[in-house]
Amino acid sequence: MNRRETLGIAVVGTGRMGADHVRRIDRVISGARVAAVVDIDRARAEAVAAGVDGCTAYVDADEAMASADVDAVLVASSGAAHEEALLAAFARDLPVLCEKPLTPDAASALRVMEAEVALGHRLVQVGFMRRYDTEYVRLKALLGTGQLGRPLMLHNRHRNVASPPFFTSSMLITDSVAHEVDVTRWLLGHEISAVTVLCPEPSSGAPGGLRDPQFVVLETDGGALSDVEIFVNCGFGYQVQAEAVCERGTARIGDGHELVTNMAGRWGGTIPQDWTERFAQAYDDEVQAWVDATRRGEVTGPSTWDGYAAAAVCEAGVRALETGRRVEVSLAERPGLYGAEV
């Protein structure tokens, strides 16, 4: 790869995440600039481009990728639009940071993986940003030392203040639990082999018909269990917590006790209200790591295999939700391009 000193990036999708990534590339990280933004909503793309020097707005991703100013692509459009953008980037051999999910289902994720394997080299880093979060990084390092012994169970809690109007019961798994699927695989180094989903009577705070919260149990091929409480209308804050229970001890992250105040007979702190606040450092480090690797001509971080495996597990999870049964995960053979380690 022959890239410029300052990478020219096309950001595809200028909604909430895309606009935040544009701000990050423009003002927070180094080594890159936003050369183009793309959105099917022209007014949105133009409004975002207007705030960035030398940035051109497009409605068509392929046209933006054809620009001589563009060296790499950040895909932050809605999940259903990812496959088309990824294949367009592959056609021009452009490195991509693709927001999660890689694609919304296993069949399309497999198509993307097969297209990358056919190129013979990696181009994609998937946006599983928790792998860059300081707390998760410390937990992974601690588990890696072996001091706590073999991990037996992971308990995860994932709470959002409120779900967007388009959210469906299966999206609690494909859009939200997708993160715990990835961290379970990454922290434990295991593939997930089966999924069970149990649902209590929905919260009265959940929009009509939405099965919220859900309790998801992931079994791994290394004999561990990972459970996830996903509650996307908890009303009070954005909470992501994980506790690893190992043979000789436990380790827990996400309690957010950075600042504790004592006042008027009470003690306590604040709870972030969304992911842009809770994971700000992780997004910054994720995008910087992508830019740095791309400038070195390398592709690092979560791979297309990780995106595919997550999509296959989530698809099994949706079937488990719909049938009330335990559903085994079936994965394609892992291509050599992605190495042997989970």
Ligand SMILES: NC(=O)c1ccc[n+]([C@@H]2O[C@H](COP(=O)([O-])OP(=O)(O)OC[C@H]3O[C@@H](n4cnc5c(N)ncnc54)[C@H](O)[C@@H]3O)[C@@H](O)[C@H]2O)c1
């Ligand atoms: N990593 C995280 O924590 C995190 C957090 C939120 C969202 N996400 C992911 O980021 C992506 C975007 O989410 P969002 O919350 O910003 O959604 P959003 O709805 O705010 O923005 C999506 C944008 O994509 C545009 N779009 C749709 N199809 C397009 C196409 N074919 N070409 C160009 N633009 C297109 C839409 O017009 C919209 O502006 C999703 O994949 C989502 O799952 C990740």
Ligand SMILES: O[C@H]1[C@H](O)[C@@H](O)[C@H](O)[C@@H](O)[C@H]1O
């Ligand atoms: O798309 C978002 C995003 O991935 C957040 O990190 C997660 O907490 C939400 O549940 C999900 O809807």
